[in-house]
Amino acid sequence: MLTKRIIPCLDIKNGRTVKGVNFIDLRDAGDPVELAKQYADIGADELVFLDISATLEGRATTLDMVLHVAEQVNIPFTVGGGISSIEDVDALLKCGADKVSINSSAVKRPELINELSNKFGSQCIVVAIDAKEIDGQWKVHLAGGSIPTKIDLFEWAKEVEMRGAGEILFTSMNHDGTKNGFANKALARLSEALNIPIIASGGAGNVQHFIDTFKEGKSDAALAASVFHFGEIPIPDLKKELKANNIEVRL
Amino acid sequence: MKLVIINYGAGNIKSIQFAFKRLGIDAVLSNNPEEIIAADKIIFPGVGEASTAMTMLKSSGLDKLIPTLKQPVLGICLGMQLLCESTEEGNTKGLGIFKTKVKRFANDVKVPQMGWNVIKDLKSDLFSGIKESEYMYLVHSYYAEHCDETIAKTDYGINYASALQHNNFYGVQFHPEKSSLAGAKILENFLKLEVKN
Numbered sequence: 001m002l003t004k005r006i007i008p009c010l011d012i013k014n015g016r017t018v019k020g021v022n023f024i025d026l027r028d029a030g031d032p033v034e035l036a037k038q039y040a041d042i043g044a045d046e047l048v049f050l051d052i053s054a055t056l057e058g059r060a061t062t063l064d065m066v067l068h069v070a071e072q073v074n075i076p077f078t079v080g081g082g083i084s085s086i087e088d089v090d091a092l093l094k095c096g097a098d099k100v101s102i103n104s105s106a107v108k109r110p111e112l113i114n115e116l117s118n119k120f121g122s123q124c125i126v127v128a129i130d131a132k133e134i135d136g137q138w139k140v141h142l143a144g145g146s147i148p149t150k151i152d153l154f155e156w157a158k159e160v161e162m163r164g165a166g167e168i169l170f171t172s173m174n175h176d177g178t179k180n181g182f183a184n185k186a187l188a189r190l191s192e193a194l195n196i197p198i199i200a201s202g203g204a205g206n207v208q209h210f211i212d213t214f215k216e217g218k219s220d221a222a223l224a225a226s227v228f229h230f231g232e233i234p235i236p237d238l239k240k241e242l243k244a245n246n247i248e249v250r251l
Numbered sequence: 252m253k254l255v256i257i258n259y260g261a262g263n264i265k266s267i268q269f270a271f272k273r274l275g276i277d278a279v280l281s282n283n284p285e286e287i288i289a290a291d292k293i294i295f296p297g298v299g300e301a302s303t304a305m306t307m308l309k310s311s312g313l314d315k316l317i318p319t320l321k322q323p324v325l326g327i328c329l330g331m332q333l334l335c336e337s338t339e340e341g342n343t344k345g346l347g348i349f350k351t352k353v354k355r356f357a358n359d360v361k362v363p364q365m366g367w368n369v370i371k372d373l374k375s376d377l378f379s380g381i382k383e384s385e386y387m388y389l390v391h392s393y394y395a396e397h398c399d400e401t402i403a404k405t406d407y408g409i410n411y412a413s414a415l416q417h418n419n420f421y422g423v424q425f426h427p428e429k430s431s432l433a434g435a436k437i438l439e440n441f442l443k444l445e446v447k448n
Binding site: 072075076094098196220 | 263265266269270272273298299300358361362363364365366367368369386388389390391392406407426428429430431432434435
């Protein structure tokens, strides 16, 4: 059976991991390659790198980082952040990224999804959607959740699928950073309405939250950052617990 | 050991090259027929859309060359599918090495299948030292139907051929280059294979 995936997310700026990372024995906690290797070794199923570099030079460093990750890490990884053209994607895939994730650029110009999936194949195009529930309505937000739009989450997700995305990474801005659990109602609705995999993001605080998002949220994968980076939830323990709760995982 | 990865413009082949580098082997990327024929082992990769990939193969004449190869050839993902008789993707005729057809998953499962699934009923030296129900990383929307050449099986809505073998031709639907240590072991096994004709 296809297993549920556990995905640590690393924020990258100028080729270095940004947020403090405090887990296992890292010689250099800012080195994304070393961190990625550690995660691969302890059983992470995939990795996501989110590039938050603001400058062109910073982005160039990220390409170099992607090359080193591809060289040394034996599990798949996705790179997102600031990707807006075929050329951006081509450069990342040529450096060995398995998938790319696009967000605001897809909202601004939805045809980009068609262009990318036609050129590179759906399997490597992840569309990230940040949304916030306001008065019972889920609205898509841009720029890391700071700019609201009038776009309905579920309509947009359907359009994203029709245009050829291979996967959706859904972050609930209501849940992100709260450690109170994932947005399982919205996730389950997405999973039922769509026929592509859904990655849950935002709200991971304990093991039960992961069990809930796979069972109630019907998520195909769950992404988290700080609970993994600070060793609050060790991935091997998490996977054992999931298995004990009859959730298929790779052990 | 001279290892060539056929470079016909399809997909991310850097990962495969790096995976062999981790095993201490420098693979050559090439679309040059002479270089391919002279190799000890050949990887036939492929990511993307089938009809586009086949058009690229034809434009370089590799569609004629590949079926004549005598050394071990490993098709990975779309590479494996293109070695079959045909695929529903873009209604594409394949190279006809494996006597089976490639079909699209029904919509009772999410398409693409994306992630880690197990391979079972392993029947080949390619899987020497690999345990039954080992996890492999897969990303695909089309699958090969079982045939006499099936050497590994996977369940996703239906039970399908996740690996095939015909004489010196091997094909795997999963990505050994992205499947952790077990995947690396399969690549290592491939490097050790003898020609069987």
